[in-house]
Amino acid sequence: MIKGIHHISMKCKTEEELRKVKEFYIEILGLKVCREWTDGFMLDTGNGMIEIFTNADGEHRLGAIRHIALLTDDVDGTIDKVKAAGYEVFVEPNDKVFDSVPPFKIRMAFCFGPLGEQVEFYSELV
Secondary structure: OOOOOOEEEEEOOOHHHHHHHHHHHHHHOOOEEEEEEOOEEEEEOOOOEEEEEOOOOOOOOOOOOOOEEEEOOOHHHHHHHHHHOOOOEEEEEEEEEEOOOOOEEEEEEEEEOOOOOEEEEEEEOO
């Protein structure tokens, strides 16, 4: 039945937040707008989308969903760009091995995005 995650949705409540979201996801991370309408747009992540609404007040709070994870082939380079743009990195790039069968090896780092969202950058290691 389920074929995958289609999109994640976020809402900007001010023009300043919208400007920061566009700067972070489009200019810094290089995502492309794939759909746009009067009150929002969607960004293509390569295997899903991030939908940004701009039509009403939003509410910022941490709920059951903890973070967005974006796949990259260069965690360290991505974090360097995020830091250079002034965003807070709260987990520096590091390697992890999850004790699963088979073991799952990744390189990962976290930052706070323009709306306070937690963004993970990761790559799978061989």
